Amino acid sequence: MEKFSRNTRIAAITKTLIENPNKVINLSTFTEEFNAAKSTISEDILVIKETLVRQNMGRVETVAGAAGGVKYVCGMSKKDKDKLIDELCTILREKDRIIPGNFIYMTDIMYNPEIIRKAGLILASAFVDKTVDCVVTVETKGIPLAYEVARMLGVQLVIVRRDNKVTEGTTVSINYVTGSNKRIQTMSLSRKALKSGSNCIFIDDFMKAGGTALGIINLLKEFDSNLVGIGVLIEDVEASKKLVEDRVSLIEFSGLDENETAVIFPSKCFK
Amino acid sequence: MEKFSRNTRIAAITKTLIENPNKVINLSTFTEEFNAAKSTISEDILVIKETLVRQNMGRVETVAGAAGGVKYVCGMSKKDKDKLIDELCTILREKDRIIPGNFIYMTDIMYNPEIIRKAGLILASAFVDKTVDCVVTVETKGIPLAYEVARMLGVQLVIVRRDNKVTEGTTVSINYVTGSNKRIQTMSLSRKALKSGSNCIFIDDFMKAGGTALGIINLLKEFDSNLVGIGVLIEDVEASKKLVEDRVSLIEFSGLDENETAVIFPSKCFK
Numbered sequence: 001m002e003k004f005s006r007n008t009r010i011a012a013i014t015k016t017l018i019e020n021p022n023k024v025i026n027l028s029t030f031t032e033e034f035n036a037a038k039s040t041i042s043e044d045i046l047v048i049k050e051t052l053v054r055q056n057m058g059r060v061e062t063v064a065g066a067a068g069g070v071k072y073v074c075g076m077s078k079k080d081k082d083k084l085i086d087e088l089c090t091i092l093r094e095k096d097r098i099i100p101g102n103f104i105y106m107t108d109i110m111y112n113p114e115i116i117r118k119a120g121l122i123l124a125s126a127f128v129d130k131t132v133d134c135v136v137t138v139e140t141k142g143i144p145l146a147y148e149v150a151r152m153l154g155v156q157l158v159i160v161r162r163d164n165k166v167t168e169g170t171t172v173s174i175n176y177v178t179g180s181n182k183r184i185q186t187m188s189l190s191r192k193a194l195k196s197g198s199n200c201i202f203i204d205d206f207m208k209a210g211g212t213a214l215g216i217i218n219l220l221k222e223f224d225s226n227l228v229g230i231g232v233l234i235e236d237v238e239a240s241k242k243l244v245e246d247r248v249s250l251i252e253f254s255g256l257d258e259n260e261t262a263v264i265f266p267s268k269c270f271k
Numbered sequence: 272m273e274k275f276s277r278n279t280r281i282a283a284i285t286k287t288l289i290e291n292p293n294k295v296i297n298l299s300t301f302t303e304e305f306n307a308a309k310s311t312i313s314e315d316i317l318v319i320k321e322t323l324v325r326q327n328m329g330r331v332e333t334v335a336g337a338a339g340g341v342k343y344v345c346g347m348s349k350k351d352k353d354k355l356i357d358e359l360c361t362i363l364r365e366k367d368r369i370i371p372g373n374f375i376y377m378t379d380i381m382y383n384p385e386i387i388r389k390a391g392l393i394l395a396s397a398f399v400d401k402t403v404d405c406v407v408t409v410e411t412k413g414i415p416l417a418y419e420v421a422r423m424l425g426v427q428l429v430i431v432r433r434d435n436k437v438t439e440g441t442t443v444s445i446n447y448v449t450g451s452n453k454r455i456q457t458m459s460l461s462r463k464a465l466k467s468g469s470n471c472i473f474i475d476d477f478m479k480a481g482g483t484a485l486g487i488i489n490l491l492k493e494f495d496s497n498l499v500g501i502g503v504l505i506e507d508v509e510a511s512k513k514l515v516e517d518r519v520s521l522i523e524f525s526g527l528d529e530n531e532t533a534v535i536f537p538s539k540c541f542k
Contacts, residue, residue, distance in 0.1 A: 005318075006278060008322045011281050011282075014289075015328055018290065047278045051279045052282075054279070099439075103437065105439065105461075105463055107463070108463065111428040113421050113422035113426075113428060140411060140414070141438075144415075144418045147387075147414075147415045150384050151384035156379070157415060158382065159411060169371070190378060192376055192378070
């Protein structure tokens with residue numbers, strides 16, 4: 001039987017843990033893969049554990065019991081969080097991002113895996129100690145961010161559609177009023193998409209008054225499910241009275257200044 | 272200045288490499304972080320390199336020159352690929368997945384991060400030696416898979432919309448005919464979303480005749496960009512003559528059998 005050095009085992013175990021956030025991996029997976037005693041693997045994991053804590057890179061938790069093992073719980077140092085949020089502020093203040101109607105063009109950011117991976121990690125870290133069964137979003141721009149949060153929390157992603165699709169079976173549709181310009185919109189979700197009694201968090205790219213989030217709360221009621229948290233990349237702090245409380249955001253937007261530049265600041269949430 | 276053991280450095284460097292697929296990381300990042308000589312870090316990386324090759328977990332490449340460094344290139348062993356594809360086949364053959372209209376319900380699979388991460392890795396590994404500037408998909412079901420492929424290749428994701436959005440500035444829209452039921456559909460992409468001269472791969476959940484892929488080729492022409500590859504999770508091999516050649520898929524679907532069960536097999540692409 002092949003033997004592996006401690007260094008080799010540590011590299012391979014680290015890779016497996018990092019690739020499977022919030023998933024409990026039984027130690028026997030590693031004892032079999034490396035033909036090593038449980039005590040040896042435990043020592044390897046202790047090294048990884050100490051490294052992550054020391055470097056502020058998240059943590060490794062031990063889960064006791066028959067279905068027990070170890071899992072990687074995502075995390076990021078305050079320094080790295082601040083760095084990403086500051087970089088995002090600089091990017092969002094770029095003058096040529098303002099498009100007709102005084103919107104900020106941010107599609108390139110929402111679809112940039114390097115940025116979205118880190119932003120998703122920051123948002124996920126806010127919910128990592130809650131019981132979360134799934135991450136909900138409304139198509140389209142927030143999907144990569146919501147997917148990253150779901151991946152980091154090791155749970156299912158649920159995407160609410162704006163139309164009905166023949167390929168999704170029976171759907172439940174609700175109408176809701178957008179908080180900012182009072183338009184009536186529809187959102188739909190397949191009956192098969194969400195188990196009754198799920199604890200959900202809602203992730204989106206941008207929040208104004210929170211009409212969409214309110215719609216999500218009502219839609220979740222149709223599935224006997226609860227909203228236990230809201231996370232957005234940017235929130236518009238100028239928008240009229242917020243319809244939902246208790247949310248986290250990375251960045252605050254408060255309109256355009258006299259030079260037609262977006263007024264953008266880091267949120268207080270991760271300060 | 273703090274000192275770190277080889278074990279600690281290997282755990283931390285592995286994490287950083289795995290979290291940044293296909294991104295060149297300069298060795299100075301690590302020499303500064305660990306207060307270590309370049310030769311020491313090179314030895315650490317050699318251990319990680321050998322581990323990944325030995326365990327069939329992808330590879331670490333050294334990039335020479337001033338902007339050089341090391342990068343993790345994703346990969347998966349044939350055994351793990353076969354395992355995922357076989358599991359997917361079993362799931363897709365479940366009888367209660369057939370919904371009215373003889374569609375297979377597969378939304379839960381497309382939005383399951385554990386499955387999509389591995390499926391994305393398999394598809395990305397097919398394009399990892401090509402020059403790819405971005406990954407293109409059409410909303411909505413294929414977005415998480417396309418995002419994973421983009422993340423693994425370290426490139427931008429581009430999402431083509433079925434409607435125009437006021438928040439995306441000037442858009443280019445084209446009409447295309449679906450290959451299977453000859454309906455006319457529209458797809459739109461913001462002018463800002465794609466640089467001229469980009470090499471793109473198209474990723475989607477399901478391919479029938481390939482009408483959507485043909486539409487993408489025409490849309491890319493409007494941006495003076497090229498399609499250099501197509502990857503889908505499932506392809507319908509019963510569909511009439513394929514409109515596009517040269518694609519990879521994980522799974523082949525050939526209709527329902529006399530028991531109304533989906534006829535599903537692993538594709539030849541990754542066999």
